Amino acid sequence: MLWLTDINNLSITFYQWLSLPYIWPWLVILIAILLGISSAWITWQLLQRQQEPKLEAQASVDKIAWHSLSIEQVLDKLQVSIHGLAQAEISKRQQRYGLNQLPEIKPRSALLRFFSQFHNLIIYVLLLTVLVTLVLGHLVDSGVIFGVVIINALIGFIQEGKAEDALQAIRNMLSLQASVLRDGKQVAISAEQLVPGDIVALQSGDKVPADLRLLKCKNFHVQEAVLTGESLPVEKQIDPVVQSSELGDRLSMAYSGTLVSSGQATGLVIATGINTEIGLISALVSKVETLVTPLLKQVAQFGRWLTSSIFVLATATFFFGHYYRGYDFTEMFMAAVGLAIAAIPEGLPAIMSITLAIGVQRMAKRHAIIRRLPAVETLGSVTVICS
Structure with missing residues (x-):
């Protein structure tokens, strides 16, 4: 029990020290x-x-009201044909726009x-x-x-x-895979490899891998609650809508992170990564x-x-x-x-x-x-x- 004696002596010394006047x-x-x-x-x-470094926009396509443009105008502005991008052009755009992901x-x-x-x-x-x-x-x-x-x-x-x-x-809302048309062939790639100008095919159950201007639709409905708060699926179309339309009223668009609830569609990628609507939300949340x-x-x-x-x-x-x-x-x-x-x-x-x-x-x-x-x-x- 020597340790008890040591503790007692230490306590006495401590209180004596505290009793010093100054x-x-x-x-x-x-x-x-x-x-x-x-x-x-x-x-x-x-x-x-x-x-x-904060989450900031990568190189992006000019800020354009894509939902208000016709399909021909969209294809012309992104300089892509209905057969998709060529491999040489894909490499250039990947260097310019980066990966289709949200920086961590x-x-x-x-x-x-x-x-x-x-x-x-x-x-x-x-x-x-x-x-x-x-x-x-x-x-x-x-x-x-x-x-x-x-x-x-x-x-x-x-x-x-x-x-x-x-x-x-x-970040977990983003799609992992995408079915894309390149060099006239439909191929499955990682969604991170998408670039503006890619043509993506969607069907029921898919997550939209990037912000898309729709080119074809067949009974196509998208659940956009993560962006707009709308609880019911929204029926999409390919016709242009008014330029001043709010996000939830842009029926000619499908946005990254939203879920296809029914139907089929083909869309042209117009924004990837931090430049998407879901990327904007991520940037706002991450700002310190x-x-x-x-x-x-x-x-x-x-x-x-x-x-x-x-x-x-x-x-x-x-x-x-x-x-x-x-x-x-x-x-x-x-x-x-x-x-x-x-x-x-x-x-x-x-x-x-x-x-x-x-x-x-x-x-x-x-x-x-x-x-x-x-x-x-x-x-x-x-x-x-x-x-």
């Missing part, structure tokens, strides 16, 4: 330095993350995603409060405050993970931007004002008591720390997180994914969503 200021300074270093590390990691953005590590939830001035103040109250022996207070901080971090961590899973789900809502602005302003006020009041209390009234240094330092702890609204992050999490949960029940918790505030002001 140890508290240095301890607080050390904790502040550690928090500052961690904040700088997280900031650097986030900046490095922002400098990584490297996700943030789980560790960085978790610790970035603490990158907030009020959270740093709360963590400092946890350490000070723990050293003072107020275990219940420390546990409650620390629990609030951890719950806040976990909610944000889990929600960001769901958003990244959603991006991967979009700093989200600053009115609520966050107010809380940040309040946090700066509160922290500055607490520091000024605590410092004034210490100097007034020690130098003007002659109280003991340690006694006044502990009084100043106690004043600072009492003035910190420990429940504020918890109230914010719980309120926003309730909104996120309600949205999740309706299959709406919110990448950042604060977005619930501005989304709550929306009355009508047009799709």
Whole structure:
């Protein structure tokens, strides 16, 4: 049982060390330095993350309202015959347009995603409060405050993970194979090899492998819920439609990631990869931007004002008591720390997180994914969503 004696001796030494008159200021300074270093590390990691390449459009065919053009005009603009592309032209277009796939953005590590939830001035103040109250022996207070901080971090961590899973789900919507007409022959190829100008054959059960201008249709219906939210299959046609038509009304088009529910069709590829409509959605979801809502602005302003006020009041209390009234240094330092702890609204992050999490949960029940918790505030002001 010698180890129990060693632990007891170590505890006695530790408390003797804490009882030294000038140890508290240095301890607080050390904790502040550690928090500052961690904040700088997280900031650097986030900046490095922002400098990584985002999903951007590859070389693309000029922005044309393909749905409003006749079949002859579409074939002419893409410089392709009804027999498909020749092999030499295919190689040139593959070099120009790249593969028909959505680029994969490297996700943030789980560790960085978790610790970035603490990158907030009020959270740093709360963590400092946890350490000070723990050293003072107020275990219940420390546990409650620390629990609030951890719950806040976990909610944000889990929600960001769901958003990244959603991006991967979009990638999984793309077709793997395509039946294409090349050099006058119908061949099966990987959908990644498609280029603008390819002529693709579709039948019931197929996923549309790229954005297509339809050339032939026979009782052709497409399920477009992933793009438009329309629950019923849409019957397609080959006739041009009005140029100003919305996405769901472009009956002469079939879009990447949608599902053929019945019939047969032949279509001309007019966009691939990130230039497709589903690619645009993927790019929007993958963008990592700093989200600053009115609520966050107010809380940040309040946090700066509160922290500055607490520091000024605590410092004034210490100097007034020690130098003007002659109280003991340690006694006044502990009084100043106690004043600072009492003035910190420990429940504020918890109230914010719980309120926003309730909104996120309600949205999740309706299959709406919110990448950042604060977005619930501005989304709550929306009355009508047009799709």
